[in-house]
Amino acid sequence: MLKGLPDGKCARQIESMNVASLSSLVFAGSVAAGFLGSLTGLGGGVVIVPLLTLVFGIDLHYAIGASLVSVIATSSGAAASYVRDGYSNVRIGLFLEIATTSGALLGASLVSHVPTSTIATIFGVVLLYSAISSPPRDAVGRGGSANSLAQWLHLNGSYPTGDGPTKYAVRRIPLGFAIMVGAGTLSGLLGIGSGAMKVLAMDRAMGIPFKVSTTTSNFMIGVTAAASAGIYLARGYIDPELAMPVMLGVLGGALLGSRVLARVHVRVLRNVFRGALLVLAVEMIYNGLAGNV
Amino acid sequence: MSDIDMDRMIGRLLQIGVLFAGAVVLLGGIIYLVRHGGEMPDYQHFHGVPFALHELWEFDARSVIQIGVLLMIATPVLRVAFCIFAFAMERDWRYTVISAIVLGVLIYGIFGSH
Numbered sequence: 396m397l398k399g400l401p402d403g404k405c406a407r408q409i410e411s412m413n414v415a416s417l418s419s420l421v422f423a424g425s426v427a428a429g430f431l432g433s434l435t436g437l438g439g440g441v442v443i444v445p446l447l448t449l450v451f452g453i454d455l456h457y458a459i460g461a462s463l464v465s466v467i468a469t470s471s472g473a474a475a476s477y478v479r480d481g482y483s484n485v486r487i488g489l490f491l492e493i494a495t496t497s498g499a500l501l502g503a504s505l506v507s508h509v510p511t512s513t514i515a516t517i518f519g520v521v522l523l524y525s526a527i528s529s530p531p532r533d534a535v536g537r538g539g540s541a542n543s544l545a546q547w548l549h550l551n552g553s554y555p556t557g558d559g560p561t562k563y564a565v566r567r568i569p570l571g572f573a574i575m576v577g578a579g580t581l582s583g584l585l586g587i588g589s590g591a592m593k594v595l596a597m598d599r600a601m602g603i604p605f606k607v608s609t610t611t612s613n614f615m616i617g618v619t620a621a622a623s624a625g626i627y628l629a630r631g632y633i634d635p636e637l638a639m640p641v642m643l644g645v646l647g648g649a650l651l652g653s654r655v656l657a658r659v660h661v662r663v664l665r666n667v668f669r670g671a672l673l674v675l676a677v678e679m680i681y682n683g684l685a686g687n688v
Numbered sequence: 689m690s691d692i693d694m695d696r697m698i699g700r701l702l703q704i705g706v707l708f709a710g711a712v713v714l715l716g717g718i719i720y721l722v723r724h725g726g727e728m729p730d731y732q733h734f735h736g737v738p739f740a741l742h743e744l745w746e747f748d749a750r751s752v753i754q755i756g757v758l759l760m761i762a763t764p765v766l767r768v769a770f771c772i773f774a775f776a777m778e779r780d781w782r783y784t785v786i787s788a789i790v791l792g793v794l795i796y797g798i799f800g801s802h
Contacts, residue, residue: 415725418717453731464757468710471702471763485695489771489786496793503797548782617702617764618790624761625798628739635753636724637731639717642760646710 414636421451422640429469429648434655435665440466440587441525443641444518445675448688453637455511455688459586460632463620465645466588470617472646473653483610484552487565487603491575492615495593496622498579503623505584507630515683518585519676525591526672544568554607563604571601583623586632588616694774698767705763709756716752723749765794 412420428442440462447458474483506514542564545551550565565571574596582589590612597608627633682688744751744758771787 412729413725414727414729415721417729417731418721418725451731454734456734456736457731464760467764468706468760471760471767472706474699474702481692481695483695485691485698485771486783489768489783489790492768492790493786493793496790496797500793500797549780618768618794621761621764622794622797631734631736631738633739633757634731634737635716635750635757636720636729638757639713639720639753642713642757643710643717646706 417451418636418640421447421637422644424450425465425641425644426648426651429465429645429650430652431648431664431668431671432645433469433473433649433652435668440469440645441522442672442675443645444586445522445679447637447641448515449675449678449682455515456506456630456632457634457637459506459514460627460634461586461638461641463586463623463627464633464638465642466582466586467617467620467624468642468646469649470588470613470615470620472649474614474617482554482606483614484550484554484603484607485614486548486552487550487597487607488611488614488618490548490550491572491593491596492618494572494575495579495582495615495619498576498581499583499619499622500579500626501576502580502583502585503626505580506626506632509584511688512683512686514584515688516680517581517683519678519680519683521581521585521587521589521591522672522676522679526669526676528591528595542566542568552607554604561604563607564602566602567600571596574600579619579622582616582619583626586620586623586627588613588620590616691778694771694778697774698770701767701770702763705759705766709759709763711756712759713753713756716749716754716756719752720749765791765798768794 424446425443428440428446432440432442443462443465444455444458447453447461448455545565545568548568550568551563553560553562555561574592578589578592578596581587581592590609593612593615594605594608597603597611598605603611624633679688739754744755768787768791772784772791775781775783775787
């Protein structure tokens, strides 16, 4: 059905690798992805697909299937600590999940209709965006005018800051909702959490403080990905034996990352990880356009 | 039930779900590596074997991992189901309906869309 993989050296080496070695290497790579992703706040899921396809020569469909499962695992695994800190807003999350889950169904059903090379190219562009989008900052809620829809939906909230609980108001809800449909579509099409686009919708469009946006986004990622999972399972994208080392690795790496968060120089790491994302993005776009993936 | 209690319970629910599902996948993974570690995998070409429910009753390595994967997928779905219940307890009918819509989309995705 597909053209296989790039004719690179490592791809040929993979062909002669048994289950134990492949699982161990995929596990190690996934631990690194989960660890760096959680440390840098850029998300580990987005590296999994290029890692599996470009380095291990695994078919793109299996790669996005394994990635989707790991995305659900890390989102749910991290949510416990986010919820405790009082940053995430369950109401904003749930309301926007209507948009992301609907988009995810659309995206997941598109996978079998869109050529693999096109999916790889789109993936590369999304990766490029994650690599160059602005780093987390402590933006304050921009208040904004009284929005009757936000009031009706009880979306406005408060979050802990240095000066005690600070209130924020949510604005431009239709725009945010529309971007969320797009984020969901990308999540379903690429098997990623598309956290960067979710944050874009909440932080930039809806004026929600950055910390609230990122934590609520993380919270939403698992639910969004779960919407695509049924279609992925039915089409055979999720191969349990491959999903196993990826899921366990990313989850383990992410938990490890959240433990050491306070002790390392995140800034240096973030730049290194950004560099890696950039290289992978270019590789992904190149291979996609050349029809190699 | 206050919003904070609800948040705490959701966090707990997700944590338990992930740990449990992860443990099942790990168990299946160990069985898989012990029994099939020396075989040659083929992930270079897409075979598209759809998930079939009856496979779960074979209790081989693949089915144990598959059960863990399904538990992992079920965790956020359960979270949304819990929200319906929690908002209904708060008599916040607006969000009871919003949670129900999200759960409806999720259930449609799992059972109805193919």
